Amino acid sequence: MSRLTAKFEELAKTGRKALIPFITAGDPEPGFTVPMMHAMVEAGVDIIELGVPFSDPMADGPVIQKASERALAHHMSLRKVLMLVAEFRRKDEQTPVVLMGYLNPIEAMGYEDFANAAQRVGVDGVLTVDLPPEEAVECVGLLKSRDIDPIFLLAPNSSEERIRLMSEAGSGYLYYVSLKGVTGAGHLDTANVKEKLDVIRANTGLPVGIGFGVKDAQTAKTVSSIGDGVVVGSTLISKIEAHLDDPTQAKTEIVELLKSMRQAMDS
Numbered sequence: 001m002s003r004l005t006a007k008f009e010e011l012a013k014t015g016r017k018a019l020i021p022f023i024t025a026g027d028p029e030p031g032f033t034v035p036m037m038h039a040m041v042e043a044g045v046d047i048i049e050l051g052v053p054f055s056d057p058m059a060d061g062p063v064i065q066k067a068s069e070r071a072l073a074h075h076m077s078l079r080k081v082l083m084l085v086a087e088f089r090r091k092d093e094q095t096p097v098v099l100m101g102y103l104n105p106i107e108a109m110g111y112e113d114f115a116n117a118a119q120r121v122g123v124d125g126v127l128t129v130d131l132p133p134e135e136a137v138e139c140v141g142l143l144k145s146r147d148i149d150p151i152f153l154l155a156p157n158s159s160e161e162r163i164r165l166m167s168e169a170g171s172g173y174l175y176y177v178s179l180k181g182v183t184g185a186g187h188l189d190t191a192n193v194k195e196k197l198d199v200i201r202a203n204t205g206l207p208v209g210i211g212f213g214v215k216d217a218q219t220a221k222t223v224s225s226i227g228d229g230v231v232v233g234s235t236l237i238s239k240i241e242a243h244l245d246d247p248t249q250a251k252t253e254i255v256e257l258l259k260s261m262r263q264a265m266d267s
Helices: 003-014 030-042 062-073 078-089 103-109 111-121 137-144 160-169 190-201 217-224 234-242 247-266
Strands: 018-024 048-051 097-101 125-128 149-151 174-177 208-211 229-232
Touching: 003 018, 018 030, 018 062, 018 208, 018 234, 018 247, 030 048, 030 078, 030 247, 048 062, 048 078, 062 234, 078 097, 078 103, 078 111, 103 111, 103 125, 111 137, 137 149, 160 174, 160 190, 174 190, 190 208, 190 217, 217 229, 217 247, 229 247, 234 247
Parallel strands: 018 048, 018 229, 048 097, 097 125, 125 149, 174 208, 208 229
Antiparallel strands: none
């Protein structure tokens, strides 16, 4: 059983939902990432999504695009991201870590080399935004054989057939993109999200994490009543961007926000 599956089962037994923060590895500089990951765990998060910076992050809005640019300016690469996961694992062998990014860096490294390295350092899941399940057979097989969960994105316009396809190819959880558009865009319509989640649940047994549009504790609480997990990213990275001259302050504000989300979700 993967760490992700075990985590969701553990949460379900206690009636709690997963809090899943996203940060970009190497933003604002590489030394910030691992201490921030540990601080987020202490704040009560359940799973960490770690962004692999890429030069053309087409699914991401301006906030995360700039985070990738800052990380790349520090020469952050997929191999260096894996090194950060290895560093995190020296103190934390329990918290699931999901790498979220794009196919190009994985293809450049090679599917098998990547899968071996990811297993070696303790990666639990891989979410590749631009890899559809029809083209993911080789990658999915290599990951699953190493107990790493391939995670797929569902959109508001995903058909029931598509939901079933993603569910069969994926494991760990499904990531529901609750808004049409890029990360950080728009206002979350929770009624529409609930309606779509009913359709998704009728077609999969996997947990569903909901992301795009979660900005504060109240939104996190509302979303947690609908899905199995709440993914928050752009609003965390905006705090890093606001305090580039004082990363310690960014870390403090991120921790405070995550604690408020955890409290709201558990109330």
